[in-house]
Amino acid sequence: MPKAIRSVNDFVIKFANVNGSGSASANEMFARAVMRMGVPIATRNIFPSNIQGLPTWFEVRVSEKGWPGRRGGCDLMVAMNPQTWDKDIASIDPGGYLFYDSSKPMPESKFRSDVNVVGMPLTEICNRTYKDPRQRQLFKNIIYVGALSALFDIERATVEKLVREQYGSKQQLLESNIKALNLGYAYAKEHLAGLCNLKVAKSGAVGNRILIAGNDAAALGCVYGGATVAAWYPITPSTSVAEAFAKWCRKFRVDPETKRHRFAIVQAEDEISAIGVVIGAGWNGARAFTATSGPGISLMQEFLGLAYFAEIPAVIFDVQRGGPSTGMPTRTQQADILLCAYASHGDTKHVLLFPEDPRELFEMAALSFDLAERLQTPIFVMEDLDIGMNDWLCEPFQWDDSRVYDRGKLMTAAELEAGKTFGRYLDVDGDAIPYRTLPGTHPSKGAYFTRGTSRDRFAKYSEDGAVYVDNMQRLLRKFETAKSLVPAPVLRRAREPARYGVIYFGSTSAPMAEALVSLEQAGLHLDTLRIRAFPFRDEVADFITAYDQVFVVEQNRDAQLRSLLVNECAIDPARLISVLHYDGTPVTARFITAAISERLQIRAKEAAE
């Protein structure tokens, strides 16, 4: 028997449950209790494409250091699902713990000799206490939360306060939940004392950070960014963006006097219609967005080309899941990069934003509407499912009240009246961004006909090759202008001069910082660049050429960002080494550390020979 793992504020606990058993809210309450103790957490919900019956897991990483990524491994398994028992038991780190329902005797062969067993007769306690079968199931979850609190030394009052916050308005539910919590807590104190050496000790490490899921933050960013029209079609993992937008709008966008809505949300008949509504609204001057996932982007292709060519503002949230086809609809990936960057037929290029966590997602969501109107083009906010659907501990949101929305180049009735020349596709300012007018602006000036067909600088239909080329070249120049407007990449230098660099983006940010610490401890120093947008600013190519080689860490099979870098920055592919993780789970620090150090050791060996 290896030594039992001992740790304070640094371990991973995993809950294995049956989907639809009511475990999610109990597990989240446990995680939040750790956070209320002041100890940072990183949670991952690993769920099936299913409503009831299939296995689901919830992972809580307790991390005094505040690492937001998945660590990998498991120190304590709360094994509540007989279907996955064997696999769950096998996944516990040697010396780790198994917490299980001991109501029924189990053969010894079902356990591991190198794992510490903490059994609690949960079903028995529930059956004794509750008559209603549904209550027996639901309160079992709260009972184990109570027991785990006792095992980890989480203050009972902290958990009780959370229960009160959740059920405060429903007296009966509140009392029965507190009763269940106390039942579990008391049992563990009496029967399980000393069985677990994983502890949560009060800390100040959380600081003023907040816990929120990316989709929730994105929706809030849309409210702050002035979005008034949302059109969407239900698809995992983006549905909660639209639902959260409705929630925040009910809170912030209802006229206090008339109770009328300063927003419109349309659940469309499909993603094609959803993007059509967004384009119609954007054409008519409302800030509009849709939220979808890969399959939805596939359906929107034709419209995206129109919006690019006719130059119409639109914001698209793509919460990326495992593809292709239906793929792994509830698992995370970063595999829509090329699909979005070059969406639609013909020559197109689109602006992409890559948020690293919910806080940045909030900011990019708000920013995307400014960019869409300034550049008069679709803006893609590329979320990873890992960010969108998991609660992240992140810095609090901030807003500058002096901020003014950038409505872009809108020609006014007064300017038209004063005789200012209006050419819808005329580059007046040299930045390749033309002026537009909104329908209804002026009785006799500034009207034009929007079309996806080729037209001249004054929006007159034309199939003249030179006129077409003139317009396509301007669109390219406009994309150059976009470079100066999108968020700059974030550079981090190693403590010692580095010969190798690392490029990463999106949710990979979470494990990357941690991986760099491990690599540094092994004497491997790497400079890093976190890409936050496409088109790539000049700093990106400069970064790549400054090193012998650069690792590009991505969560897809085909190294899509690498392809985009090679293509757009005219980079020799040999300069870029891919580190790819695409099994649907978020990439871990352990994986990145191993992949990079292995390759660097091979390089070192080659150099020595």
Place this chain on the structure above:
Amino acid sequence: MTYLPKPKFHHPALPKNALGFTHRDYEGSISTLCAGCGHDSISAAVIQACFELNLQPHRLAKLSGIGCSSKTPDYFLGQSHGFNSVHGRMPSVLTGANLANRELIYLGVSGDGDSASIGLGQFMHCVRRGVNMLYITENNGVYGLTKGQFSATADRGSRSKAGGINNDSPLDLVGLALLIGATFVARSFSGDKTQLVPLIMAGLSHNGPAFIDVISPCVAFNNHPGSTKSFEYVREHNEAVNRLDFMDPRQPITVDYEPGTTAEVTLHDGSKLRLAKLHADYDPHDRIAAMTYMQQRASAGELVTGLIYMEPEARDMHATLNTVDVPLNGLSEKQLCPGSAALEKVNASLR
């Protein structure tokens, strides 16, 4: 098409409407459709209707999909913003435009390929959502721009110019519009301007989803014997259920009608319609009866035209969504952004 542009010069004696606009102010670019195309007559009817309605041209937005019919918004209302969007997807674009600014009038122009085939879903969902618009299909039963394939509204047994027989059942857009909740449904014929103009005027004034299916023969590919969408065939089988007069409230009523042969309908903007009943017992306010009647007459081989159904007190999508009266595209930061103090409270609730 004609290559002779009309001079911009306005004859001083051209009649003006109440806003001081002449016909010419409602015209657009020169049509590039075939000479004699039914669609050009519809464009002329739109121009006439807007002139007579005293519409400010810039307060109307015209949207279309792809196809011959969808080209026509370029040929009328040159002072209005237009949007020639994606094949079959105009309804969603129009929906979004309408959400952004509820104060404009929205005219959707489409065809049978655009609305009955590739865009059938969008057409139906836009109508059932109650978008305030006038949606016109210029229905000729044929794909013109790609040279003569049958469309989904072609009747079973009708013959193409190349000699093929259509074996598929036709989609009846009027029947569908009735079924899914359009609150103004009409059918007309591009060759009957006196019937079509008042219908367009009424449709534009209607508050809610208004739909007019206009049979509009394609002179190039569907105007031959054996076609059920030719000028000749439509004239022979046209059964008008009523005649509509759009009444200017300022004009005295001078024509006397036999009692019981007319009905008056007041629209939400106060204007009135006078309906001359050609079929004494046809009631255009009874949706179910209208659906039954249309089925009966269709099986008798008749093409029913006129105002088929109208709900005077219709609601639109904005009423359903409970949006503010002012256009959403005009709201300011102050009305849209909750600000930093509210955000601090949000932060506090997430700890």
